[in-house]
Amino acid sequence: MSHSLEIRGLVKAYTPGNPVLKSIDLDVDGTGLTAIIGPSGTGKSTLIRCINRLVDPTSGTINLCSDGRCVDLAGLKGRALRENRRLIGMVFQEFNLVERLTVMENLLCGRLGYVGAWAAWRRKFPQADVEHAFDLLETVGLGNFANQRADALSGGQRQRVGIARALMQRPKVLLADEPTSSLDPKTSFEIMLLLKEQGRLNNIPVIVNMHDVELARRYADRIIGMSGGQIVYDGAPDGLSDEFLKQIYGGEAWL
Amino acid sequence: MLSTTSAQRVSTAFRVDLWTRVLVLLLFVYVIYAASQIGFSWERFVSGLDNGARFLKRMFPPDLSKMDILWKGISESLQIAVLASVAGILISLPLGLMGARNLMPAWLSWTARTLIAICRSLHPVIMAILFVKAVGFGALAGTLALVVASIGFIGKLFADAIEEISEKQVEAIRATGAPFPNLVLFGVLPQVLSRFIGFSTYQLDSNLRNSTMVGIVGAGGIGGPLFSAFQRFDYSFVFTILVTIIMIIVVGELLANYVKKVFYV
Amino acid sequence: MSDAILAHPDGLLEQRIWQRHTTAQRLVRFAIWLVIVLAIVQSLRTIEVIPEFLYDAPEQMGDMLQRMWPIDWPYYAVGVHAALVETMHIATLGTLLAIVLGIPFGLLVAGNLTRNKALNFIARVVLVSSRSVNSLVWALLFVAVFGPGAVAGTLAIAFRSIGFVGKLVGEAIEEMPRGPIEALQAAGASKASEIRYGYWPQLKPAFWSIVLLRWDINVRESAVLGIVGAGGIGMALDTSLNLFQWGRVAVVLIAIFAIVIVIEVVVTQVRRRVL
Numbered sequence: 001m002s003h004s005l006e007i008r009g010l011v012k013a014y015t016p017g018n019p020v021l022k023s024i025d026l027d028v029d030g031t032g033l034t035a036i037i038g039p040s041g042t043g044k045s046t047l048i049r050c051i052n053r054l055v056d057p058t059s060g061t062i063n064l065c066s067d068g069r070c071v072d073l074a075g076l077k078g079r080a081l082r083e084n085r086r087l088i089g090m091v092f093q094e095f096n097l098v099e100r101l102t103v104m105e106n107l108l109c110g111r112l113g114y115v116g117a118w119a120a121w122r123r124k125f126p127q128a129d130v131e132h133a134f135d136l137l138e139t140v141g142l143g144n145f146a147n148q149r150a151d152a153l154s155g156g157q158r159q160r161v162g163i164a165r166a167l168m169q170r171p172k173v174l175l176a177d178e179p180t181s182s183l184d185p186k187t188s189f190e191i192m193l194l195l196k197e198q199g200r201l202n203n204i205p206v207i208v209n210m211h212d213v214e215l216a217r218r219y220a221d222r223i224i225g226m227s228g229g230q231i232v233y234d235g236a237p238d239g240l241s242d243e244f245l246k247q248i249y250g251g252e253a254w255l
Numbered sequence: 256m257l258s259t260t261s262a263q264r265v266s267t268a269f270r271v272d273l274w275t276r277v278l279v280l281l282l283f284v285y286v287i288y289a290a291s292q293i294g295f296s297w298e299r300f301v302s303g304l305d306n307g308a309r310f311l312k313r314m315f316p317p318d319l320s321k322m323d324i325l326w327k328g329i330s331e332s333l334q335i336a337v338l339a340s341v342a343g344i345l346i347s348l349p350l351g352l353m354g355a356r357n358l359m360p361a362w363l364s365w366t367a368r369t370l371i372a373i374c375r376s377l378h379p380v381i382m383a384i385l386f387v388k389a390v391g392f393g394a395l396a397g398t399l400a401l402v403v404a405s406i407g408f409i410g411k412l413f414a415d416a417i418e419e420i421s422e423k424q425v426e427a428i429r430a431t432g433a434p435f436p437n438l439v440l441f442g443v444l445p446q447v448l449s450r451f452i453g454f455s456t457y458q459l460d461s462n463l464r465n466s467t468m469v470g471i472v473g474a475g476g477i478g479g480p481l482f483s484a485f486q487r488f489d490y491s492f493v494f495t496i497l498v499t500i501i502m503i504i505v506v507g508e509l510l511a512n513y514v515k516k517v518f519y520v
Numbered sequence: 521m522s523d524a525i526l527a528h529p530d531g532l533l534e535q536r537i538w539q540r541h542t543t544a545q546r547l548v549r550f551a552i553w554l555v556i557v558l559a560i561v562q563s564l565r566t567i568e569v570i571p572e573f574l575y576d577a578p579e580q581m582g583d584m585l586q587r588m589w590p591i592d593w594p595y596y597a598v599g600v601h602a603a604l605v606e607t608m609h610i611a612t613l614g615t616l617l618a619i620v621l622g623i624p625f626g627l628l629v630a631g632n633l634t635r636n637k638a639l640n641f642i643a644r645v646v647l648v649s650s651r652s653v654n655s656l657v658w659a660l661l662f663v664a665v666f667g668p669g670a671v672a673g674t675l676a677i678a679f680r681s682i683g684f685v686g687k688l689v690g691e692a693i694e695e696m697p698r699g700p701i702e703a704l705q706a707a708g709a710s711k712a713s714e715i716r717y718g719y720w721p722q723l724k725p726a727f728w729s730i731v732l733l734r735w736d737i738n739v740r741e742s743a744v745l746g747i748v749g750a751g752g753i754g755m756a757l758d759t760s761l762n763l764f765q766w767g768r769v770a771v772v773l774i775a776i777f778a779i780v781i782v783i784e785v786v787v788t789q790v791r792r793r794v795l
Contacts, residue, residue, distance in 0.1 A: 052706050086708030096703035100721040104268040109717050113708025120713045123269035130266045147267060162703075169707055286616060289609040293670035293751065303666035310665050334563035341560055376780045380656060380744045381773070384761065389581040468654040472747065482748075485660050493661075497653060504652040517548055 003066050003172040003204060004029030005051065010060035010074075012046050019058070020046050022229040028173070032221030033196045033206045037213055039249050043229045044209045048177050050074075051207075052088045053081060064088070066172060086113025089166030091195070093178040095158040097150040103161050104146040107133040110168030129168070136164040140194060156187035163194055167202065174199060176208040180215065188212070192219040213245065310490065317498065318491035321480075328477030329499060332466040335397045335476050339466070340459040342398070343405025348451075350406060351413030352439065358417065368414060375407030379465045383474040394475030401462045401469070408461070412454045413447070420446040452518055456511040463507050467500050584766065591774070592767030599756050599768070600775050607752035607779070610670050611742040614677025615735045622682040626689030632701075633693055633719065643686070650683030655741045659750035670751030677738050677745070684734050692726040693719055728794070732787050739783045743776045 007026040013019040020043045028034055036044045049055040051062055053073060063070040064084065071084055089110075097106045111129045112120055119125070137143050140160040150158065159179060166174060176195060180188035192208075196219050199206035210216055216223055217237045225233030225240070225248040233244045353359055354367035382403050386396035420443060428442035470478020477496060484492045628634050628643035658679050662672035701718040709717065746754020753776060760768035 054702055054706060082708040082710060084708075085706060088706070090703070090706040092699060092703060094699050096699035098700045098704075098718060098721055100724070101717075102268060104266050108266075108268055109704060109709070110707050112704060112710075112713045112717065117710060117712060120710070121716060123716075125268075127263060130268075131264060133266070134264045165703070165707070282616075286613065289613050293606060293609050293613070293674060295671050295674075299666070299671070303671075307665045337559050337563045341556075376740075376777050377773075378740050378744045378776075380747065381757070381776070384747075384757075385584070388584055388761075390576070464652060464654055468656045471656060471660070481657065482660070485664060488664075490664075497657070500657075501649050501652040505648055514552060517545075517552060 003064075005173055005205065005207075006061075006063040006065060006070070007051075008061045008063075010047070010050060010062065011058045012043070012050060012055065013058050020229055021050070021057075023060070024231060026224070026231065026234075028205045028207060030205055031200050031203055033192075033199055033208060033219060034222045034224060035216035035220035036207065036209050036224045036226060037211065037216050037248065038226035040211070042226045044226055045177055047226070048175050048207065048209050051173070051175060052085055052090055054090075064172065082113060086169050087172045089169050089171035089174045091159070091162050091166050091174070091176040091179045093181045095155070095162045095182075097158055097161055097165075099151040100149065102147050102149055103137070103142065103153070104130075104133060106150055106161055107136065107165050107168050110165040113169060133164075133168060136167055139198075140164045155183050156190065159183065159187075159191050160194065163191070163198065167198060170202075172204055174202075174204055174206045176206065178209050178211065180210065180212065188215060189218075195219075213240075313488075313490040314494035316491065317495040318489065319495060321492055321495075324480050325477070325496060325499060328470070328480045328496075329503065331394055332470070332476035332478075333463075333503075335394050335401060335466040335469070336459065336462040339398045339401030339405055340455070340462050342402045343409060343458065343462075344455050346402070347406050347409035347413055351410045352417065352443075354410065354414035355417035357420075357422070358439075358443065364414075368411075371407055371410035371414065373407075374403045375411060377403075379404040379469060380472060383469040384472045387473050392473040392475075397466060397469040397474030397476055400474060401465055404465065405458050405462060408458050409451075409454045413451055416447045416450045416454075417443060449518075452515065456515055460504070460507055460511055463504055587764075587766035588770035590767055591770045592765070593771060595768045595771050596775065599759075600753065600771055603746070603753040603756045604775055604779060606670050607742045607746075607754075608739070610673040610677055610745065610750075610752050611735065611738040614674045614742065615681060615731065615738050617674065617678035618681030618685050618734065619731060621678065622685030623689060625682065625686035626693065627715065629686060629690035630693035632696070632698065633715070643690075647683045647686040647690075650679055650681075651687065652683075653680065655680040655738075655745065656748060659745045659748050663749045668749035668751075673742060673745040673750035673752055676750055677742055680741070681734050681738060684737075685730060688730045689723070689727065692723055692730075696722055729791070732790060736783055736787045740780055743779070 005026070005028040007024055010021055010024040010026075011019050012021040020041075024047060036047065038044050046055055050057045051073065053076070057074050060074060062073040064073055064087065065071075073081075073084055076084055098109065101109075108125045108129060111125060115125060115129075134143075134146070137146060140163060142157060142160055142164070145153070145157065145161075150161065153161065162179075174195070179195065180191050183191060192215055195206050195208060208216075208220070217240065220237055223233065223235065223237050223240050224231055225244060227248045227250075232247055233240060350367055350371060354364050354371055356364045358364075359367075379400050382400035383397055386399045390396050390399065424446060425438065425442040428438050433441070466476050466478075467481075468476075468478045470476040470480070471482045473479065477500065481493065481496050484490075484496065625643045625647055628639050629647060631640055634640060634643075655676050658676035659673055662675045662679075663669075666672045666675070696719060700722075701714055704714050704718045742752050742754075744754045744757075746752045746756065747758045749755065753772060757769065757772045757776075760766075760772060
């Protein structure tokens, strides 16, 4: 089963006449980790959030394709939107766990797109989901944490739960919006490794938004550099020369 | 509890614990019991709804002919609210200070707090009834009743607020050798003033609401005309009065927010 | 906040003045003080206070207190106890009903949960109206519709409390962090699931605090509803007052006082243990 994302002519203007995203064309497929880098305000976060429609695009198409069948995410509403959102997993910078719920409860929330309304209200999840949750907890190294409250965990642990929750959806694409920006360097490496491995294991593309160029170079299979709302570099990490970095970020002192 | 057998792993996620279940069941039983105790019956309720629909019809259109009575009642309610709030604030300031256990000797704070607690326990309407018996019908009884209610509210919260202040700031002023009044003025008050203003505006709003009903027992304000309108079955006038009360309270809330902003609360 | 005039254009240093507020701010504050003072003066001038009654007051109160002695204790078993229990029922049922009716409005009035501005507005109007009308006035209304008795009292308490519960629930929801909600949306959860899994767990402590507080206040309010015929101990009070049976009035007042204190203690204890 092959999955891919095809973005064509994506434009987003928060205020009319001032587009943050200026006609983005992008294809993502395979199982690699794609890192999007660029200075703050250049639209990296907007781009990622347009994919699962946490932000509504102004124009353009976002096609999520499985085995040749494509759905344009940009135009969906209501039930269709929810059904397609569950195919896209997302990991957040601030982890976004429900603090007062336990780890297991947070994981089960990942299945909310799949259980029926009545079962969701009664909070009864199928045993298969519970088993899947336990398996994922082992995978991310939190096997004994199932009944711990989310707010009792460290940052790195919370992000692992976040990743497990996203994987509970059995997504076709995994998105990550600055997943390591709130973590210390060692934990950042672990999380990036986890994202990369899980992408390969589950046969899905992983798209990560980040501002740490070295981290991107180390873990990404493909780097996309954005500047001023447009893609200015799209290629392998070793091709990312200082010239390109200057173009993306401006200034030289930090290089 | 987790049991990692080869068959199934059990999760306790979202499980409702036993105590909560029991509590919910008890509550359910209580509701049925209490409803029967107070004479609730489905037929009566349904006929009441029917009655209610007829009632609503009689409220429209609102009676706009008795504006002078309305105005007199409303302005009296406003006067009661304003005077009661001012008097209540003026009395609560020293009384609350006296009730602060970290500033005052125990006998004084205990006495002050008991006084405040007594003021708090009795409902404004009950106080209004008692004051009517004591000082006669009219706005004086209403004002006195609300003064008592204000003291009970502002006094307690003010005393609590003073007890929560940072000791260090008070210590610093004490170390300069300042006399007690200055200590209070510069060490204590700056920390609690904004909260005091917050309580006072809340109580002004509360007094505004209460002043509209003390008249029901003869203590002045719009409550009087409201009650007599009910007794005359003059529901369209009732509606006029209610809408006016709601509007006044909304305006009062907006004004209070504005005043708070200006005084940096 | 401070206004320091440092240097004169000519190079001479003017005296530095420390003012707590700028001139404009001082004018506004003064204007407000003026309005307040005018309101007070006007109220004092026009309020109908008959001086004789005012001088009489202490004597009258003393007289009233005297008549309350001896306290008619036996009356408690006969007239007061059942009414007190009924008062508790009114308060509790009324509070429960208010929760059931108030939560939906609380959800509707929260701008981050319900995006529809029209719904926000309607919910706000309902909640404000509920809060602005006293429980006593609601009681008058319901006595007129459902007849005298505790049913009218329960509905009065409920309808007054809807505004309280709804407003505070709405505010609690608006203060919640957006993040976890976004995560649930991104996973494809429905609105109902958003509420059940995202908002409710975080809302719980504040919610129970609000409910306990309102129950406490409702016990006090239920005690007086009987004055307009809506059941509870207020009716016993009303009857004894009308018949000038001051000994009984005393018993009723003490009973009301006692139950209010008991409830306060209960609520404080529950607060400490559970919240």
